[in-house]
Amino acid sequence: MLKPTDHSRRKFLLESLLLAAGLPACQADNVFTSAPTATSTPGTSPANSTVNTPLSTNNVHFLLRNDAEYAKHRQIFNKRITAMPKVIAVCSNEKGVQEAVAYASKTKLPITVKSGGHSFEGFSVMEGSLMVDMSGMNKPIYNKTSKLLTIQPGAKLGGVYEYLNRFGRLIPAGSCAGVGVAGLTLGGGYGFFARQFGLTCDSLQRVRMVDGKGQVHDSSNEPDLLWACKGGGNGNFGIITELEFKTHPAPPFFHSARFKYRNLSPEQATQLAERWFGLMPGLPKTAYSSWVLNGKHLTVLVTDTAPGTALNTILDKLKTGATEVTPLRKDAFLPGIQRFRGGTDPMYFKNVSAGYYTGFKDLKAMLPAICQKIANAKVNTILQINTLGGEISNPALEATAAYPHRTLAYLGELQTYYDKPAQTATAEQTVREIQGMLTKGGIRAHYRNYPDVEIPNWETAYYGKSYARLQTLKRKYDPDNLIRHPQSVRA
Numbered sequence: 001m002l003k004p005t006d007h008s009r010r011k012f013l014l015e016s017l018l019l020a021a022g023l024p025a026c027q028a029d030n031v032f033t034s035a036p037t038a039t040s041t042p043g044t045s046p047a048n049s050t051v052n053t054p055l056s057t058n059n060v061h062f063l064l065r066n067d068a069e070y071a072k073h074r075q076i077f078n079k080r081i082t083a084m085p086k087v088i089a090v091c092s093n094e095k096g097v098q099e100a101v102a103y104a105s106k107t108k109l110p111i112t113v114k115s116g117g118h119s120f121e122g123f124s125v126m127e128g129s130l131m132v133d134m135s136g137m138n139k140p141i142y143n144k145t146s147k148l149l150t151i152q153p154g155a156k157l158g159g160v161y162e163y164l165n166r167f168g169r170l171i172p173a174g175s176c177a178g179v180g181v182a183g184l185t186l187g188g189g190y191g192f193f194a195r196q197f198g199l200t201c202d203s204l205q206r207v208r209m210v211d212g213k214g215q216v217h218d219s220s221n222e223p224d225l226l227w228a229c230k231g232g233g234n235g236n237f238g239i240i241t242e243l244e245f246k247t248h249p250a251p252p253f254f255h256s257a258r259f260k261y262r263n264l265s266p267e268q269a270t271q272l273a274e275r276w277f278g279l280m281p282g283l284p285k286t287a288y289s290s291w292v293l294n295g296k297h298l299t300v301l302v303t304d305t306a307p308g309t310a311l312n313t314i315l316d317k318l319k320t321g322a323t324e325v326t327p328l329r330k331d332a333f334l335p336g337i338q339r340f341r342g343g344t345d346p347m348y349f350k351n352v353s354a355g356y357y358t359g360f361k362d363l364k365a366m367l368p369a370i371c372q373k374i375a376n377a378k379v380n381t382i383l384q385i386n387t388l389g390g391e392i393s394n395p396a397l398e399a400t401a402a403y404p405h406r407t408l409a410y411l412g413e414l415q416t417y418y419d420k421p422a423q424t425a426t427a428e429q430t431v432r433e434i435q436g437m438l439t440k441g442g443i444r445a446h447y448r449n450y451p452d453v454e455i456p457n458w459e460t461a462y463y464g465k466s467y468a469r470l471q472t473l474k475r476k477y478d479p480d481n482l483i484r485h486p487q488s489v490r491a
Contacts, residue, residue, distance in 0.1 A: 052107045054087060059096030062103070063088040073133050074125065076114065077178070079348045080424055081122030085112065085131040092136060094210065094241040101214040101239070104130040104482060111212075111483045113235050115153045116180025120351050121451045123235055123485040132239055134182070142167055142247070148205065149245045153182035158341055165334045169247035172197035175340035182243060186234040187449035188403045190411070192288045192303050192337065193248075195390025201230035201401055202391075203245045209238040212478025216241075228473050231403025232466065233448045236489040237478035251286075251305035254336025258326040259318045261298040266371035269293055272321070273367060273385075276300060277360035277410070279314050285390040287311055292384045296375045305333075347417065350427040352435060353450035354383060354412030355443035356405050366441040373434055379427045381434075382415040404464030405445055412438075413450055451487055458487050 054062035063070045064087060073088045086109060089100035104111045107130075114124035115134045125131055138154035140163045149164065149171065158177025164170055173184060174191025181200075189200025197203065207219045207229050217238070219226035229240065261272055276291045283289060287304040300318055304311050307328060319325055331339070357363060363370075374381045389409040391397075398406060414434055416427040435452060446455060448462040459467045467489070474481075474491045481491060 054089075054103050057096070057099060059091070059093055060099045061090040061092075062100075063090065073114075073135075074131070075346060076117035076119070076122055076124055077346050078118075078120065078122055079346045080350060080421075080427075081125060083122060083125045083127040083129075085125055085127075085129045087130045088133055089130060090133045090136060094208065094216065097132060097134075097210045097239050097241055098214045098216070100130065100132050101210055101212070101482070105212075105214065105480075110481075111239075112485055113239050113483070115182045116156060116178060116184075118176075118179050118183065119451070120449075121453050121486070123451065123487070126485060134239070134241075135180075137241070140164075142169070147247050149247050151181060151243055151245070153180065153240050153243065155181050157181055157184065158338075161334065161337065164247060165250060167247075168250050170250040170333075171200060171203050171245050171247055173200045175337050175342070177338070177341040182240050183234050184449065185243060186229055186232065186240065188231040188447065189449070190386070190388060190392065192254075193305070194392055195283070195285050195288060195387065196305070197248050198391040198394065198397060199231070199401075199403060201403060202397055203248070204230055204243060205246055206242075206244040207240050208242040209240050209477075211238045212480060212482040217477070224469075224473060225477075227400065228402050228470055230401030231448065232470050232473075233462065233489070235483060235485045236470065237474045237476075237483060239483065250333050252333060254303065254305060254331050254333050255307050255328050256301065256303045256331075256336065256339070257315055257318075257328040258302075259300045259322040260324040261300075261321060262296070262323040264293075264296050264298055264371075266368040266375065269296075269298055269371040270364075270367045272298055272300075273363070274360050275317070276385075279317055280387055280389075280409075282310055282314060283387060283389075284308065284310050288387055290384055290386045292382060293371060293374060294382045295377070295380070302328075304328075348419065348421065348424065348427075349415065349417045350424070350431050351413060351415040351450065352431055352452035352455070353446035354385075354414040354435070355438055356388075356408035356445040356447070357385070357410040357412065357443070358408060359410070362443065363441070366437050370434055370437055373430075373437070377416070377430050379416050379418040379423055379430060381430055382417075383434075384413045384415065386411050386413070402463065402466040402470060404466050405447070408445060411447055413447075453486055459490075462487075463489075 056062050073090055091097050109130040111132055112124050112126045112129050113132045117124055135154040137152035140151045140155055140160055142149050157173055157179045160181055172193035173189055185200045185204055209217045217225055286306045289302045292299045374383060388411055393406050414431055416430055418427050446461040455461055470489045474489045
C-alpha cells in the first residue's frame with residue numbers, strides 16, 4: 001500500500017482491495033530474518049539506570065526507552081497508537097519468552113505480545129508494560145511426509161505463502177503479506193480460501209505456549225488449549241511459541257474479477273448491496289467475494305480457484321450497472337494472490353469490525369443512512385463486507401474451536417484512513433457514529449481480529465458462549481492477569 005500522504009492511496013484501495021483475513025493494511029516483513037539485536041546495552045545510560053534494570057541473555061534482549069533499537073521494535077502498523085512500553089523483550093527462542101515472563105512477574109509489569117504488530121487497536125503495546133516482541137522467531141518448517149507446517153509466531157503470511165508454494169501447499173488465509181500468522185490464527189482467520197478449507201484456525205493442529213507463570217504447555221497434552229487457540233484471541237493467558245498446521249493443496253491458478261460502480265447515491269448503493277447479497281448464496285465454495293463502498297464509489301471483487309458455470313452466472317449479473325468491468329483474470333497461484341498483498345509502511349487508521357450478518361435483511365433498514373454517512377465523511381471511510389459461509393459453517397467444527405460465529409455468512413469491516421494525527425478525533429468520531437448506527441440496528445456479533453475498544457459487551461460480541469470457558473482457562477494459565485490488554489479475557 002502507498003503511504004497515506006500519497007494522493008493515490010484511495011485509488012489503490014479501490015484497485016486492489018485490501019482483503020487480508022485479519023487486517024486491512026500490511027507491513028512487509030521477511031519471515032526468514034533472525035532475531036534483531038540492539039546496538040546499545042540496556043542500563044548503561046543514566047536514564048536507563050534503575051534498580052530493576054533487566055539483563056539480556058542469549059535468549060532475550062531487553063530494550064528500554066532510551067536504547068537505540070527501542071523505536072524500531074516498538075513500531076506497530078497503526079500510527080494512531082502512541083502507547084510506549086516500559087521494556088521491550090526481543091525474544092530469540094522459547095527460553096527467552098520464559099525469561100521475559102519471569103522479569104515481568106518480578107517487576108509487576110503487565111505483558112503484551114507483538115508478532116506482526118497489526119492489531120487494529122494496538123493491543124501489542126500498552127503504556128508502561130513489558131512488550132514481548134516475537135518478530136524474530138519466524139522460522140517455518142514443512143514436513144513432506146506428514147504435510148504439516150510448523151511455524152514460529154513471528155512468521156508473516158506473505159513469507160509463509162511463498163515458502164509453502166515450493167511444495168504446492170497452502171494454509172487457508174487472506175492475502176496481506178505483513179500480517180503475523182499467529183495473531184491471525186488465534187482470532188479465527190479468514191480470506192480467499194476459507195470457504196473451501198475453513199478458517200485459518202481450523203487447520204491448526206497443535207501449539208506450544210508459555211503461560212503467565214512462565215511454564216510451557218503443549219496442546220498435544222491439553223486439548224482445551226488447542227480449542228482456545230482456535231478463535232479465542234491472543235494476548236489473553238499465554239504467549240504462543242510454536243504453531244503446527246495441516247496444509248492443503250494449492251491450486252495451479254487464481255482467478256479474479258472486479259466491478260466498479262461510481263458516483264452512487266445512498267439508495268443506489270443500497271440496491272447494489274441487496275443484489276450482491278442475493279447472488280452470494282450461489283457462490284461456489286472455491287470462490288470469495290467482497291462488497292466495498294469507498295465514499296460514493298463501490299467495488300465488488302470476486303475470486304475463485306476453479307471457476308465454472310455457477311460463477312459465470314454471478315459475474316454476468318454483476319455487470320449490469322457497472323461503470324467499469326475487469327473480466328475474470330487468470331494468474332498462476334502465487335502471483336495471483338500477491339496482487340492483493342497490500343502495502344508496507346505504517347499509517348494512520350481507525351478500523352473496526354462492522355459486525356456479522358446473516359444477510360441483507362440485517363442491514364436493510366440502516367444501510368442508506370450509513371452510506372450517506374460514508375459519502376459525507378471528512379476522512380476516507382470504507383465499508384467492506386466479505387463472504388464467509390462454505391466450510392466455515394460446517395457444524396462438525398463447532399465443538400473444535402472457540403470461534404463462535406460459524407452460522408453467520410457475512411462479515412463487515414469499517415475502515416477510516418487519514419494523513420495527519422490532527423485528524424484522529426475526526427476518524428474516531430466517524431467510526432463511533434457509524435458503529436452506533438449498527439448497534440442501534442441490532443448488530444451484536446463482532447470479529448475478534450477487528451477489535452473496537454468502544455464496543456459494548458465485547459466479551460459476548462467476540463466470543464459468544466465461548467467466553468465462560470475461556471475465563472476458566474485464564475484462571476488456569478494466568479491467574480494473576482499478568483498477560484493482558486484492554487479487551488483480554490478476564491478471570
